[in-house]
Amino acid sequence: AQSVTQLDSHVSVSEGTPVLLRCNYSSSYSPSLFWYVQHPNKGLQLLLKYTSAATLVKGINGFEAEFKKSETSFHLTKPSAHMSDAAEYFCVVSGGTSYGKLTFGQGTILTVHP
Amino acid sequence: GAGVSQSPSNKVTEKGKDVELRCDPISGHTALYWYRQSLGQGLEFLIYFQGNSAPDKSGLPSDRFSAERTGGSVSTLTIQRTQQEDSAVYLCASSSRTSGGLSTDTQYFGPGTRLTVL
Numbered sequence: 402a403q404s405v406t407q408l409d410s411h412v413s414v415s416e417g418t419p420v421l422l423r424c425n426y427s428s429s430y431s432p433s434l435f436w437y438v439q440h441p442n443k444g445l446q447l448l449l450k451y452t453s454a455a456t457l458v459k460g461i462n463g464f465e466a467e468f469k470k471s472e473t474s475f476h477l478t479k480p481s482a483h484m485s486d487a488a489e490y491f492c493v494v495s496g497g498t499s500y501g502k503l504t505f506g507q508g509t510i511l512t513v514h515p
Numbered sequence: 516g517a518g519v520s521q522s523p524s525n526k527v528t529e530k531g532k533d534v535e536l537r538c539d540p541i542s543g544h545t546a547l548y549w550y551r552q553s554l555g556q557g558l559e560f561l562i563y564f565q566g567n568s569a570p571d572k573s574g575l576p577s578d579r580f581s582a583e584r585t586g587g588s589v590s591t592l593t594i595q596r597t598q599q600e601d602s603a604v605y606l607c608a609s610s611s612r613t614s615g616g617l618s619t620d621t622q623y624f625g626p627g628t629r630l631t632v633l
Contacts, residue, residue: 444625447622
């Protein structure tokens with residue numbers, strides 16, 4: 402079984418300040434972990450993924466995430482928020498015998514203030 | 516190249532009617548997934564196709580839901596006798612097989628079909 406917990410349902414930052422979106426996972430297997438972003442009325446877009454290679458993963462638009470097995474975490478960070486980053490972010494896990502089925506967290510809505 | 520497409524983009528139906536939702540995956544992608552996004556339940560897996568076969572149907576919520584895939588390409592999700600709790604955005608995703616295994620493959624999502632059951 403696998404599950405994901407996104408620790409914050411809403412995060413609000415000012416433009417130019419760092420972003421931290423927290424995610425903890427549970428998996429019986431070595432997981433693959435993803436972050437997807439969904440802008441209003443748009444489809445899901447992959448930001449980055451971890452698949453057992455480097456634990457620090459760099460994604461699009463300056464986002465990165467670090468896989469920490471000891472903490473079962475995969476937090477998403479960005480050094481400097483931009484107005485266009487305002488969206489909903491989903492932490493996702495896959496692995497084991499799940500046929501690639503994705504298990505989504507509940508989502509974190511990021512608001513960026515000017 | 517073209518991404519995953521879904522039709523219709525919006526569907527409004529009356530309770531008790533049947534609906535069909537269509538997904539066109541990225542050309543050459545052998546794996547196809549359906550998910551549902553609703554306010555109360557978040558994003559949930561429904562069914563997985565590899566080619567025309569569905570090895571995992573574990574997420575289909577009831578026997579009113581069915582799906583098929585033909586020619587290893589287009590997939591149709593059918594909901595019979597729709598209920599108000601079926602109102603949601605239905606998302607389709609596809610992926611191509613890589614050497615790392617299904618769980619490492621990137622799934623590319625379509626824009627979704629917003630279903631409203633009155």
